[in-house]
Amino acid sequence: MKQSTVNIKNRKASFDYEFIETYTAGIVLTGTEIKSIRQGKVSLVDTYCFFAQKELWVKNMNITEYFYGSYNNHLARRDRKLLLNRKELRELQQGESTPGFTIVPVRLYINEKGLAKLVIALAKGKKEYDKRQSIKEKEDKREMSRVFKH
Numbered sequence: 001m002k003q004s005t006v007n008i009k010n011r012k013a014s015f016d017y018e019f020i021e022t023y024t025a026g027i028v029l030t031g032t033e034i035k036s037i038r039q040g041k042v043s044l045v046d047t048y049c050f051f052a053q054k055e056l057w058v059k060n061m062n063i064t065e066y067f068y069g070s071y072n073n074h075l076a077r078r079d080r081k082l083l084l085n086r087k088e089l090r091e092l093q094q095g096e097s098t099p100g101f102t103i104v105p106v107r108l109y110i111n112e113k114g115l116a117k118l119v120i121a122l123a124k125g126k127k128e129y130d131k132r133q134s135i136k137e138k139e140d141k142r143e144m145s146r147v148f149k150h
Helices: 011-016 033-038 086-097 128-149
Strands: 007-009 017-027 048-052 055-059 080-083 101-110 116-125
Touching: 011 017, 011 101, 011 116, 011 128, 017 086, 017 101, 033 101, 048 086, 055 086, 086 101, 086 116
Parallel strands: none
Antiparallel strands: 007 101, 017 080, 017 116, 048 055, 048 101, 055 080, 101 116
């Protein structure tokens, strides 16, 4: 089987949030969604996770409609259920209930078995000065690599 190169990252999440703990969750998909994911037609911009009846859902994840899909094509921005075990769900629910914490999707990939997996993180929002520090560190790394190349 061909190794998949699907690796969609949510770059803005690492800028806006400080990750406390990460989890890998399966996603309940319908019909043509996995085909669109394999083509890399996914966006994690402005996505977040929430609890509904002790189940974890991801909201606002855009999986573009499959080009070759027929009348039974999927909706691009529907809520999708995440699959985690009870212990992980309990830890996340306790963490999310703490003020200032949220659950954000970090990365979407396809594992070696061909299943779509979503890496989510229990995250704490960064303050403005933390964001400035992140920008400064990124610029310093870029400058160092530039100096050592010449």
